[in-house]
Amino acid sequence: LELRRLAEDTNGAFKFVLAGLHDVQRTSRDPNTPLAQLGRPVCIGPLLEGGEHVEARRLVEEPMEALGFRFASPDLVTRILSHTNYYPSLIQQFCHLLVEHLSNPGVARFDPRSTPPYRVEERHVDDAYRAQSLREAIRKRFSLTLDLDPRYRLIALVMALEALEDRELLVRGYDAWEIRTKALEWWEPGFPPGERGLDVFRTLLDEMVGLGVLHKTGADRWTLRSANVLNLLGTYKDIEEELERAISAEVKPSYNHLYFRRADLTDVMRRSPLTGMDESRLAQHESGAAMVFGARAASRDQLSKFLVPTLGLSVVQTPPIRLDGPDSLCRWLSTLLELRAQPVFALVDESH
Numbered sequence: 472l473e474l475r476r477l478a479e480d481t482n483g484a485f486k487f488v489l490a491g492l493h494d495v496q497r498t499s500r501d502p503n504t505p506l507a508q509l510g511r512p513v514c515i516g517p518l519l520e521g522g523e524h525v526e527a528r529r530l531v532e533e534p535m536e537a538l539g540f541r542f543a544s545p546d547l548v549t550r551i552l553s554h555t556n557y558y559p560s561l562i563q564q565f566c567h568l569l570v571e572h573l574s575n576p577g578v579a580r581f582d583p584r585s586t587p588p589y590r591v592e593e594r595h596v597d598d599a600y601r602a603q604s605l606r607e608a609i610r611k612r613f614s615l616t617l618d619l620d621p622r623y624r625l626i627a628l629v630m631a632l633e634a635l636e637d638r639e640l641l642v643r644g645y646d647a648w649e650i651r652t653k654a655l656e657w658w659e660p661g662f663p664p665g666e667r668g669l670d671v672f673r674t675l676l677d678e679m680v681g682l683g684v685l686h687k688t689g690a691d692r693w694t695l696r697s698a699n700v701l702n703l704l705g706t707y708k709d710i711e712e713e714l715e716r717a718i719s720a721e722v723k724p725s726y727n728h729l730y731f732r733r734a735d736l737t738d739v740m741r742r743s744p745l746t747g748m749d750e751s752r753l754a755q756h757e758s759g760a761a762m763v764f765g766a767r768a769a770s771r772d773q774l775s776k777f778l779v780p781t782l783g784l785s786v787v788q789t790p791p792i793r794l795d796g797p798d799s800l801c802r803w804l805s806t807l808l809e810l811r812a813q814p815v816f817a818l819v820d821e822s823h
Contacts, residue, residue: 474487492619495512514681514682516558516681516682516683517556517557517558517559517682517683518530518557518558518559519557519683519686520681523557524552524557527552527557527559527562528548528552530559530562530563531548531551531552531562531566532548534566535566535569535570535591536588538570539586539587539588539589540570540573540588540589540590540591541588541589541590541591542591543590543591543592543593544593547591547592547593547596550593550596551565551566551569551596553697553699554600554609554699555609556609556612556613556683556696556697556699556700557683558612558683560612561608561609561612564605564608565599565600565605568599568602568604568605569591569595569596569599572595572598572599572602573589573591573595580595609703610703613684613700613703616682616683616684617684619682620675620678621661621717621720621723622654622661622662622675623675623678623679623682623684624713624717625654625657625658625661625714625717625718626650626654626675626676626679627679627684627685627695627700627704628704628710628713628714628717629650629653629654629657629714630645630650630653630685630693630694630695631695631700631701631704631710632707632710632711632714633645633653634694634695634701635701635707635710640694641694641695641698641701642688642694643688643692643694644687644688644689644692644693644694645692645693645694646691646692647669647672647673647676647691647693648669650672650676650693651667651669651672654672655667657714657717657718658717658718660722661718661720661722663722673691676693679693680693683696684696684700731746731747732744732745732746732747733745733747733750733777735776735777741773743773743777744773744774744777745774745777
């Protein structure tokens, strides 16, 4: 909130970026968290959305043209982008290997009487793609993407297995209900109760679109991004074996702000009396003071220890005397506000 206020006070001259993985994107959709108040999240991934595919083509063509290379067909650029799944780093790596391949002094690939410019043919692109280092880099990047959430990997593998049995699925795609049914058949423990609804699956599928794994074929239909993505997942046998490993993986509890309680940094066995939702409500409090009521049995005496580092506070106050009514409470809060320029959290136990 302080960062947002600073941006507003400077008419946008001050800008800040909060970066993270997919959990940040999910948290930003939660209206009970401060991130939801900061604007729409931007997914940084493959160059696919909002006309970025044009920039992806430029990333291939312009550096190559500066070096004197010209592609024999625009389709060759599309092939490079498909092989690299539109990831900028992989595009650069592919083109780097392509230039090395074309510039190999031990092999005469061009007629010196008619070059430059050097005409890049289909065979040149295919030869570069056969390089083991490039294929491993592409496969590793794709695997890291799926590792962001074990459910991503499971969904991709299930869709790939079905597509190998019916190639038309790569065109028409699957609806959310079909994907949900197949995923739960394979790995129901991976989707705890409360996280099996269609909305949860639609969110996961849309996240996979942003990561370049899937694309939408209709209003409520998804499929693998391309046949190249299917190839990256391996053969039918590879996918079956990978699915067996995926469903035997340990199910880690997912973050839920309704139940999650922060651990003490000095004693991980000790948990905050406040849930994630409680903290987000306090963080969004925009008046000068906020009050937390609690009993000692609920670890009220530990609140200060968690509130100070979590919310960036330097002051958590408790009433010095028993409060006998609204008037005495207001007087006490007014005194706090006069003494402090920053927000003060007033802690009131059951004895008051």
